[in-house]
Amino acid sequence: MTSQVSSPAEQADGTVVGEQRKPAGAKDVRRLNRVIIRFAGDSGDGMQLTGDRFTSETASFGNDLSTLPNFPAEIRAPAGTLPGVSSFQLHFADHDILTPGDAPNVLVAMNPAALKANIGDMPRGAEIIVNTDEFTKRAMQKVGYVTSPLEDGSLDGYHLHPVPLTTLTVEALKEFDLTRKEAERSKNMFALGLLSWMYHRPTEGTEKFLKSKFAKKPDIAAANIAAYRAGWNFGETTEDFAVSYEVAPAAKAFPPGTYRNISGNLALAYGLIAASRQADLPLFLGSYPITPASDILHELSRHKNFGVRTFQAEDEIAGIGAALGAAFGGSLAVTTTSGPGVALKSETIGLAVSLELPLLVVDIQRGGPSTGLPTKTEQADLLQAMYGRNGEAPVPVVAPRTPADCFDAALEAARIALTYRTPVFLLSDGYLANGSEPWRIPEAGELPDLTVQFAQGPNHTLDDGTEVFWPYKRDPHTLARPWAVPGTPGLEHRIGGIEKQDGTGNISYDPANHDFMVRTRQAKIDGITVPDIEVDDPDGAKTLVLGWGSTYGPITAAVRRLRAAGDAIAQAHLRHLNPFPHNLGDVLKKYDKVVVPEMNLGQLATLVRAKYLVDAESYNQVNGMPFKAEQLATVLKETIDG
Numbered sequence: 181m182t183s184q185v186s187s188p189a190e191q192a193d194g195t196v197v198g199e200q201r202k203p204a205g206a207k208d209v210r211r212l213n214r215v216i217i218r219f220a221g222d223s224g225d226g227m228q229l230t231g232d233r234f235t236s237e238t239a240s241f242g243n244d245l246s247t248l249p250n251f252p253a254e255i256r257a258p259a260g261t262l263p264g265v266s267s268f269q270l271h272f273a274d275h276d277i278l279t280p281g282d283a284p285n286v287l288v289a290m291n292p293a294a295l296k297a298n299i300g301d302m303p304r305g306a307e308i309i310v311n312t313d314e315f316t317k318r319a320m321q322k323v324g325y326v327t328s329p330l331e332d333g334s335l336d337g338y339h340l341h342p343v344p345l346t347t348l349t350v351e352a353l354k355e356f357d358l359t360r361k362e363a364e365r366s367k368n369m370f371a372l373g374l375l376s377w378m379y380h381r382p383t384e385g386t387e388k389f390l391k392s393k394f395a396k397k398p399d400i401a402a403a404n405i406a407a408y409r410a411g412w413n414f415g416e417t418t419e420d421f422a423v424s425y426e427v428a429p430a431a432k433a434f435p436p437g438t439y440r441n442i443s444g445n446l447a448l449a450y451g452l453i454a455a456s457r458q459a460d461l462p463l464f465l466g467s468y469p470i471t472p473a474s475d476i477l478h479e480l481s482r483h484k485n486f487g488v489r490t491f492q493a494e495d496e497i498a499g500i501g502a503a504l505g506a507a508f509g510g511s512l513a514v515t516t517t518s519g520p521g522v523a524l525k526s527e528t529i530g531l532a533v534s535l536e537l538p539l540l541v542v543d544i545q546r547g548g549p550s551t552g553l554p555t556k557t558e559q560a561d562l563l564q565a566m567y568g569r570n571g572e573a574p575v576p577v578v579a580p581r582t583p584a585d586c587f588d589a590a591l592e593a594a595r596i597a598l599t600y601r602t603p604v605f606l607l608s609d610g611y612l613a614n615g616s617e618p619w620r621i622p623e624a625g626e627l628p629d630l631t632v633q634f635a636q637g638p639n640h641t642l643d644d645g646t647e648v649f650w651p652y653k654r655d656p657h658t659l660a661r662p663w664a665v666p667g668t669p670g671l672e673h674r675i676g677g678i679e680k681q682d683g684t685g686n687i688s689y690d691p692a693n694h695d696f697m698v699r700t701r702q703a704k705i706d707g708i709t710v711p712d713i714e715v716d717d718p719d720g721a722k723t724l725v726l727g728w729g730s731t732y733g734p735i736t737a738a739v740r741r742l743r744a745a746g747d748a749i750a751q752a753h754l755r756h757l758n759p760f761p762h763n764l765g766d767v768l769k770k771y772d773k774v775v776v777p778e779m780n781l782g783q784l785a786t787l788v789r790a791k792y793l794v795d796a797e798s799y800n801q802v803n804g805m806p807f808k809a810e811q812l813a814t815v816l817k818e819t820i821d822g
Contacts, residue, residue: 208423214273215379215427216281219371220298221290223257223266226368231268233372233389237381239441239618242429243272246733248280248806249614253471253554260322265297276433278733280615282808288371290314290345293323304337311367313346341420345370352410356403366407373411378424383412437620444583444612447619448542449479451590453486456512459598459630462487464511466503468496471554472610473516473544496524504528507537508675510634510665512594516542519561520551526569529603531677533573533701536661538597545609547804556804557610559729560780565605566758572698574705577757579607581732584619586612589755591628598632600708601660611730611806635662635671640683649673651685659704710756712763717750723820724771728754728784730806731777737809738816747820760791768794775799775819777812
């Protein structure tokens, strides 16, 4: 067997193309270091499933990856319309990556709406695969195409691959006893097979998945597998696809260990289960379904074998009420929601502050206000988490930075809640919740010890020598009050939302006592031990970019681009937003300029400016989508040079 080798080349987007291998009689195989693919179609076309399966096979192959699902809020949005387009973007590489990518190298458009909604993101020279069967006159007119974009020259700057996906799928399934409509539903599997051939993805996992998914309908399983194989064979035989591509595993990007692909919501659910096991406490979730937090409820409901109890309440208020009751009863208590639900839960969060009981409030942020953009991402609940309650009701706030980091953030939120007897906000968002990346599964010995000592008996001696239990007698180091499980003999005490007397917990309207209790609750939060913020500054920069939450990936990718171009810039990222790390003020004062990119209108920047009197510059985006690395790099470059 002979092969032809060409010298490495570079694509328009900067992706390096390595050796081309061409065995005799075979098609060219080109090596790439990274690829960005976007599947797009109607919300009923199975684009999320298609993207998820491609992602799973890519993860099993060993590539680093990052994903961006993007779909309408409606369960079944209007077919063939721009608002009804659902897409799934996957960035995979042979090296460490941090974002789902700025601009796709490949677009699979299942209909005219999918093409029109996504063509603006495609760089010139990108490959576009379109399902020509859907480009009917009526379908094109529905999205404003006067002439066919496949014929009017508007796509001449791209590598266009017109493929009759629907016809080919129906033809491949003609031996099955299916109606044409039933057969057409498998066209996403045909497209998945074609892309799997193009990028040399494994196939065994997808076929096994389809057999499992349709185990009760073996004919449907067989049809989908047939469509998947037909797509693969089409790529292998058609002349329209003369080249396939290889992206080697990212062996150097991962420390040794066992890895799996994981989404943010799944990682968060696993983190909550791990926290309950490490604390040796039953896990109780009181929740009401809400996008994009519902997946956590769904996942935790599957794990009764780990002592998990899930309660789907009739509304948000009932959900957190049940969770707070479970906290009183000695459980690791959790309530999950999104921004609108936090507003409804605010009174009970205030009650948890007053009762000083551990409670995890998981807020998967989305676009607002009100119902807003249920399936889009935003970081606009920070000030609500900080101050969205009546009275002085301070609550710690923790934010994960990547999908996999949601696991560790859940453990950290549980540590704070259990140690300091306080409700804790865990602020994720839709981008992290639905996105995915490789996650190294930790060993049990790596997890923190979260065990809790419940109150066992009297803890105070009165002047007359009587031993009693004081529910608000505090640990001198943490200021946490004892946690007394109901029913323990001798530990009877009063709870409620009316102000307590210090120590005894009796109702008190005394002004001096209220002042003391308010200041003590604040001091408890201020005194929480959190790690110092780490600064990445290899070159002694004068500009610092400060972020929190899901902006970590785009910020880090932008910083890497600037440093590669010779610019000096420092980066720091916050996990703990209340209290801030103790060294944050000193860090900020070391830099001439501080830039804070946020997917809101400047909430962290407002807090930083108020607390540290630093002239932090905001860069904000509220379009429901994550930042693009190139976009941030441009802004940061202007700041450095300004």
